[in-house]
Amino acid sequence: MGNTVALALAEHVSLIELAAPCEIFGVDRSQLTNSWYDFIICGSGNARAGGWFRPDGYRSLDELVKAHTVIVPGSRYTPGKQPADLVDAVRAAHDAGARIVSVCAGAFVLAAAGLLDGRRATTHWLYADLLATRYPQVKVDPDVLYVDDGDILTSAGKLAGIDMCLHLVRLDYGAAVANDLARRLIMPPLRDGDQAQFIAPLATQGVDHALAELLPWAKAHLAEPLTVVDLARRVHMSTRTLSRHFNAVTGKSPLQWLLTQRIQRAQELLETSNHSIEQIAVQTGMGTAATLRRHFSRAVGMPPDPYRRAFRAGRAPAEFTPMPQQASRGEALPQAS
Structure with missing residues (x-):
């Protein structure tokens, strides 16, 4: 099983959209299974997360083409103009057979690369109308946490990206490993992709909601x-x-x-x-x-x-x-x- 995961670092990527894949794919999980992912970060120029954090030793975007899975997080500039070098690198990785994954507004990069044409996809509900207007050939579904279309996966907001990452672990290593990892992260073992982005909370809902027991x-x-x-x-x-x-x-x-x-x-x-x-x-x-x-x-x-x-x-x-x-x-x- 190929298990190299590459995160594409662009300027002003959200810190949580960088940290979540690092935690799930980049931490040694040998206590859960015999093998785990090889995790790398690829970027260009002076790309920094949150506008200030720059990981040590990240590789060039040309390295994306060698990965089995490429994760494209959103950034504060993503809904606007997508960096041409990032778009080209993501397209090349997909052409080479990589599974391409977007978090939040990262879907705009995939759309700009032509990878979402004719496909069902999602993004954060704030950007869904813009994505549908700018790329009318994309079947935008604004009401789900993530969409798995085989070799292309897209997710909604930042925390939905974590759900999708756990979904990838489930696909690659099975339900037992994914559920064990979720327990270690103090997360629900699975929220399936078709769950709504918005769940209206009860007025009395808190840590002890009505269904807690x-x-x-x-x-x-x-x-x-x-x-x-x-x-x-x-x-x-x-x-x-x-x-x-x-x-x-x-x-x-x-x-x-x-x-x-x-x-x-x-x-x-x-x-x-x-x-x-x-x-x-x-x-x-x-x-x-x-x-x-x-x-x-x-x-x-x-x-x-x-x-x-x-x-x-x-x-x-x-x-x-x-x-x-x-x-x-x-x-x-x-x-x-």
């Missing part, structure tokens, strides 16, 4: 035949009130959230256990192997059996395009039987 309890009881009524009763709410809290806290309905947790748990079991598909279906609350296969294929982009084989063969399922992990309003969540 329910969510970890539900994760620990995924094998049980949980229903929305069961969840509502546990926190002494009506189903309507529960749904309102779920939307405010997670950006999902209770059914969508439960299905996402079950798919994540199935990924972990496929990667770390020898349990049969039937056993995993029961342990994740899917009930039957057929139900697990249907929902897993829809969410991950491939059935559980090939997912396990690909992961154990040392080629994480990055070659398969993940699908939105959600259940439609009219679809009943699979229950354990």
Whole structure:
């Protein structure tokens, strides 16, 4: 598996958009897996993050073409004119086979390079209309955290970039490693890309929100035949009130959230256990192997059996395009039987 990650440093890149990839890809994680990424920073001239911080020993933009993954953060100037040398270097890296990733307004660099033509992409909601107007051939989706289009990934604001970086780890090293890393970073293990950029907070929401005890309890009881009524009763709410809290806290309905947790748990079991598909279906609350296969294929982009084989063969399922992990309003969540 190729694992060189290069961050393209431009003038006035946001410090957090530099620091997050450095923390996730540039820190030794040998305690999580046998190998990790080789991380480099590439820039030109006197490029500095935040207008003042200049990393030691960064390489020229010509080095981007040697990377397997190139991350393009935004900068205070990105929505305006994109540096020609950066645009050319990113295009050359993609032509050489690199996976290209943008954070926040970095999508403008990818668009200027022609990499987003005809593709679905996102950026920070503040810049979405501008991106769509300036590059009408791009299918701009302003309502999601990130978009995975295979060899091109785009994310919304700065913290959404962290979600996308964890998504890349999940693709490259599997759900168990990504979740372990998220725990070390004190982050949720996964917010899928189709989650809304804006989640309207409850008036009483804080550290101790209304679902603070329910969510970890539900994760620990995924094998049980949980229903929305069961969840509502546990926190002494009506189903309507529960749904309102779920939307405010997670950006999902209770059914969508439960299905996402079950798919994540199935990924972990496929990667770390020898349990049969039937056993995993029961342990994740899917009930039957057929139900697990249907929902897993829809969410991950491939059935559980090939997912396990690909992961154990040392080629994480990055070659398969993940699908939105959600259940439609009219679809009943699979229950354990």
